[in-house]
Amino acid sequence: MTRGLLLILWGWMVLWSVLSGRLDLLLRGMFHALVGAAGLALLLCGVLLMIRNRRQRDRHRWPWLVSGLVAGLVLLVPPNPSFSDLANNRPQGLPEPPELAFVLPPEQRSLTEWVRLLRSQPDPDLVAGNPLNISGFVWSQPDGPPLIARLTVRCCLADATPAGLPVAWPANSEPKANQWLAIQGTMAAETRRGERIAVVVPTTIRSIPRPKRPLEP
Numbered sequence: 001m002t003r004g005l006l007l008i009l010w011g012w013m014v015l016w017s018v019l020s021g022r023l024d025l026l027l028r029g030m031f032h033a034l035v036g037a038a039g040l041a042l043l044l045c046g047v048l049l050m051i052r053n054r055r056q057r058d059r060h061r062w063p064w065l066v067s068g069l070v071a072g073l074v075l076l077v078p079p080n081p082s083f084s085d086l087a088n089n090r091p092q093g094l095p096e097p098p099e100l101a102f103v104l105p106p107e108q109r110s111l112t113e114w115v116r117l118l119r120s121q122p123d124p125d126l127v128a129g130n131p132l133n134i135s136g137f138v139w140s141q142p143d144g145p146p147l148i149a150r151l152t153v154r155c156c157l158a159d160a161t162p163a164g165l166p167v168a169w170p171a172n173s174e175p176k177a178n179q180w181l182a183i184q185g186t187m188a189a190e191t192r193r194g195e196r197i198a199v200v201v202p203t204t205i206r207s208i209p210r211p212k213r214p215l216e217p
Contacts, residue, residue, distance in 0.1 A: 004053065007046030009071045014039030016075060024213045025079050027156040083137045083151055083214070084177040087162035106130035106187075111150045112216050114187075115163040124189035124198035132200065133184050135208060139164050140177040148183060148200060153215045160215065166192070167200045182208045 017023045018036040027035065106127070109117070111134040118124070139149035139162060147164030151157075168188070169175060185202040192199075 004046045004048075004050030006068050006071070007042050007049060009046075009068055011039045011042030011044075011046055013071045013075050014042060021212055022078055024215070025081060025157075028153050028215060028217065029213060031155065081157060082178055083149075084140050086157065086160060087139050087149055087151065087164070088142070090161055107133045110134065110216070111136045111148065111165060112152055112163045114165060118198050124187075124196055127187045127198055128189040130187045131185075132187055133182075134165070134200070135180065135182040135211070136164075137210075137214075138175040138177055138179045138181065145169060146175050146177065148181060150216050151214070152217065154217075157215070163216075165200050166197060167202065170202065170205070173205065180208050180210050182206050 015036060018032050018039065023032055023035060104113070109132065114132065114134065118127070121127075134148065136148045136150045139147040141147060145167070146169075148167050149162050149164035151160040152163055153160045167183070168190070175181065182205075183200060183202045184204045185200055188199050188201045189196060190199045191197075
């Protein structure tokens with residue numbers, strides 16, 4: 001009985017992670033259906049095991065009870081990863097985009113599309129004056145001002161890579177690590193540390209909730 005109940009609990013935990021949106025913090029959307037199917041399979045296995053062994057008793061219950069406690073904690077405590085800390089421990093290097101979006105008007109490009117564009121065409125003066133409308137989290141830097149950034153994934157957080165843009169933060173602005181911001185402004189070209197780079201010059205900065213799906217392909 002205990003094993004069947006445990007499988008049902010873990011199956012429900014997996015399905016709830018998909019249905020509640022928690023999985024969006026950990027895994028790319030295209031894999032959610034596979035995870036949901038796995039949760040459903042665990043539920044069915046648990047029900048079948050309970051029907052088969054309804055009159056039997058488990059001799060060693062403690063390992064199963066500990067596993068059930070872990071599943072309960074996962075249900076009660078939602079994941080809250082620090083994107084800024086994760087980005088600081090990963091090398092920058094965007095995966096290939098699913099499709100080229102460089103033909104979009106500048107103000108319609110996402111942050112990751114801007115980063116891909118600047119890496120394919122590294123002359124920042126070519127984009128100086130372009131309007132932009134982006135959102136991302138504040139990525140703290142150990143040796144400089146924070147960036148506005150996104151995490152891109154092929155599968156999940158395990159292979160996440162950061163994409164960030166430098167920002168000319170206003171003098172009265174105090175961005176906090178992991179804070180989500182929407183920025184409207186223009187691109188400018190500046191020389192920092194002897195290197196010519198593209199910099200976001202904000203006209204408006206507003207705090208926003210973390211998006212439902214914060215990970216980008």
